[in-house]
Amino acid sequence: MAEELKATIKAILGDMKAPDGGGDVVSRGMVSDIFVADGKAFFSLTVPAKDADKFEPFRKEAERYIEQLDGITKAMVALTAEKQAGEPASKPSPIPAQPKSLTAGRDAAPRATKPGIPNVDKIVAVASGKGGVGKSTTAVNLALGFRDLGLKVGILDADIYGPSIPRLLDLKDKKPQSAGGRLLKPLEAYGIKVMSIGLLVAEETAMVWRGPMVVSALNQMMREVEWGHLDLLVVDMPPGTGDAQLTMAQQVPLAGAVIVSTPQDLSLIDARRGITMFQKVDVPILGIVENMSYFIAPDTGARYDIFGHGGAEAEAAKREVPFLGAMPLDMHIRVRSDEGVPIVQAEPDGPHAEIYRDMASRALAGLEMGETSSVSPSIVFE
Numbered sequence: 001m002a003e004e005l006k007a008t009i010k011a012i013l014g015d016m017k018a019p020d021g022g023g024d025v026v027s028r029g030m031v032s033d034i035f036v037a038d039g040k041a042f043f044s045l046t047v048p049a050k051d052a053d054k055f056e057p058f059r060k061e062a063e064r065y066i067e068q069l070d071g072i073t074k075a076m077v078a079l080t081a082e083k084q085a086g087e088p089a090s091k092p093s094p095i096p097a098q099p100k101s102l103t104a105g106r107d108a109a110p111r112a113t114k115p116g117i118p119n120v121d122k123i124v125a126v127a128s129g130k131g132g133v134g135k136s137t138t139a140v141n142l143a144l145g146f147r148d149l150g151l152k153v154g155i156l157d158a159d160i161y162g163p164s165i166p167r168l169l170d171l172k173d174k175k176p177q178s179a180g181g182r183l184l185k186p187l188e189a190y191g192i193k194v195m196s197i198g199l200l201v202a203e204e205t206a207m208v209w210r211g212p213m214v215v216s217a218l219n220q221m222m223r224e225v226e227w228g229h230l231d232l233l234v235v236d237m238p239p240g241t242g243d244a245q246l247t248m249a250q251q252v253p254l255a256g257a258v259i260v261s262t263p264q265d266l267s268l269i270d271a272r273r274g275i276t277m278f279q280k281v282d283v284p285i286l287g288i289v290e291n292m293s294y295f296i297a298p299d300t301g302a303r304y305d306i307f308g309h310g311g312a313e314a315e316a317a318k319r320e321v322p323f324l325g326a327m328p329l330d331m332h333i334r335v336r337s338d339e340g341v342p343i344v345q346a347e348p349d350g351p352h353a354e355i356y357r358d359m360a361s362r363a364l365a366g367l368e369m370g371e372t373s374s375v376s377p378s379i380v381f382e
């Protein structure tokens with residue numbers, strides 16, 4: 001059913017006249033993998049930044065056509081710019097036009113050793129090789145980006161060394177309530193379901209746990225929380241690649257992992273370890289995010305590559321994993337986090353929210369491809 005709908009959507013897009021006068025968007029490789037779940041269709045259209053305005057009516061029209069299909073109630077089409085205006089350096093890796101595997105997706109059987117969570121379609125880890133690179137900030141904003149793309153999203157804060165999600169989502173003083181029996185009700189913020197190890201145990205307790213203890217706590221948080229139906233559960237992992245992280249990567253039924261790094265060499269060395277760790281246990285890398293990538297001076301608009309921008313993108317290319325995008329170092333991001341309203345929620349029309357949504361759509365494209373971490377070759381016309 002989903003496969004048929006995807007094919008029909010592709011056919012519709014193929015028949016539509018591209019507003020830039022080029023050929024159809026499908027054969028030009030501009031359409032990402034198409035994600036169909038619960039009557040919602042989602043995909044992104046990669047267009048040259050200079051033509052983004054021209055494509056806006058096209059995007060809306062595509063949504064309207066697709067929403068008329070039987071079996072689709074909502075279509076979400078995101079425009080992804082090839083290059084951000086005024087931001088020359090960083091080009092996220094193209095979303096492959098042809099899915100490598102259509103069978104590995106939502107319907108794929110869970111691995112025998114890692115039973116899935118009932119009602120939760122996919123679990124995605126957000127990880128980093130070391131602390132302080134903005135992993136939690138990225139995790140909450142990506143979760144909100146997924147929400148904006150029409151998915152039902154939960155976030156699980158498993159960072160035993162410094163659970164910060166409750167603070168980032170203004171839930172610090174809240175306590176999860178019992179849902180009867182062993183079940184807990186998750187908290188909710190900005191339309192996403194939230195659970196954090198910080199809400200359940202004192203920080204000092206969890207910090208000394210070894211891998212198996214972390215996994216057992218995590219399993220409890222995943223399975224004994226009344227999540228309701230989720231398309232995606234984002235797990236904010238503890239930073240690093242030690243015993244606790246490895247056990248988690250091994251035992252949690254992850255559909256993929258996003259690695260957050262700054263462009264600094266040291267951070268990249270750690271990110272590399274993170275990639276290796278997930279690949280070793282067969283978890284697909286959905287992509288690398290370069291956080292604190294560069295800084296634009298608010299007064300002059302001058303750009304500073306404080307940590308030497310572009311390292312994560314180069315690393316992604318070298319390791320043949322997707323590059324999800326570059327997030328600048330910006331005071332707004334930190335201030336909004338401190339206020340408990342992440343930037344995607346606080347400034348949904350701002351440039352950062354747009355980058356986070358782009359990253360989310362690229363990560364989703366990777367998920368649709370299923371059990372592989374390598375980018376299939378694709379030709380991108382600009």
Ligand code: ADP
Nearest residue numbers: 131132133134135136137328329330333334337
């Ligand atoms: P981690 O989870 O990797 O330890 P956090 O997400 O807690 O990192 O971020 C560490 C600090 O950096 C926080 O104060 C956060 O607000 C800030 N921060 C993260 N990303 C950015 C960014 N792109 N621009 C500015 N500040 C950021």
